[in-house]
Amino acid sequence: MQISSSKIVQNYVPVITTGDMLTIVVGSLNPEANAIFNSANEFSSTSVSYGLGSSARQPFGYLVDSDGNIELPLVGKIHLNGLRTQVAADTIRGRLLLYLKEPSVNIKNINFKVSVLGEVARPAVYVIPDEKITLPEVLSLAGDLTIYGKRNNLLIIREEKGERQYARVDLTSRDVFESPFYNLHKNDVIYVEPIKARMNTTDRVVQLAPLILSIVTAATLIIYRLRF
Numbered sequence: 001m002q003i004s005s006s007k008i009v010q011n012y013v014p015v016i017t018t019g020d021m022l023t024i025v026v027g028s029l030n031p032e033a034n035a036i037f038n039s040a041n042e043f044s045s046t047s048v049s050y051g052l053g054s055s056a057r058q059p060f061g062y063l064v065d066s067d068g069n070i071e072l073p074l075v076g077k078i079h080l081n082g083l084r085t086q087v088a089a090d091t092i093r094g095r096l097l098l099y100l101k102e103p104s105v106n107i108k109n110i111n112f113k114v115s116v117l118g119e120v121a122r123p124a125v126y127v128i129p130d131e132k133i134t135l136p137e138v139l140s141l142a143g144d145l146t147i148y149g150k151r152n153n154l155l156i157i158r159e160e161k162g163e164r165q166y167a168r169v170d171l172t173s174r175d176v177f178e179s180p181f182y183n184l185h186k187n188d189v190i191y192v193e194p195i196k197a198r199m200n201t202t203d204r205v206v207q208l209a210p211l212i213l214s215i216v217t218a219a220t221l222i223i224y225r226l227r228f
């Protein structure tokens with residue numbers, strides 16, 4: 001038996017950016033005071049569909065404004081832009097010490113989404129609760145590629161820091177594990193192209209559609225005249 005190995009590289013650390021929506025859950029020895037800070041996490045009645053098509057109520061949360069701040073009751077503005085969620089939680093905890101005894105803070109970024117399109121079983125927008133997912137994992141969530149999907153030429157579109165990147169990834173190569181696109185980033189878009197046979201089949205269907213429609217229409221008219 002032959003075994004080979006390679007070093008696991010995880011360089012991507014997600015940070016909070018402007019436009020993010022955060023759920024911030026505050027806990028302390030005073031439940032009534034906690035409710036003041038947690039009121040923004042109440043759920044709206046609007047249903048949204050993500051992932052496997054299930055509906056979930058969308059929490060309001062705290063919006064990170066264009067200056068990178070959130071507005072916390074009593075505390076006021078707190079600058080979180082560029083911070084990891086754990087660092088942001090520690091920052092908020094320090095500010096809450098003026099109002100709460102032994103506060104705890106838990107933050108989740110509900111804007112961490114990845115879109116999967118094309119030749120997969122379940123194309124959708126997938127919300128990633130732990131802010132970390134790899135390309136094979138999100139393809140598994142999408143039900144894997146169909147038999148018509150190109151496994152050696154996936155397109156990944158990434159927008160960060162005012163720049164849009166396009167990358168091609170070969171799932172059949174070991175090099176995929178070394179790719180900077182193996183660990184997906186927030187708002188990445190994965191497009192699985194169809195193989196040529198699939199495109200040819202689709203083209204033939206489109207080309208034959210008018211003829212089929214004409215035949216069906218003519219047959220319907222003949223049957224109608226024979227009956228009446």
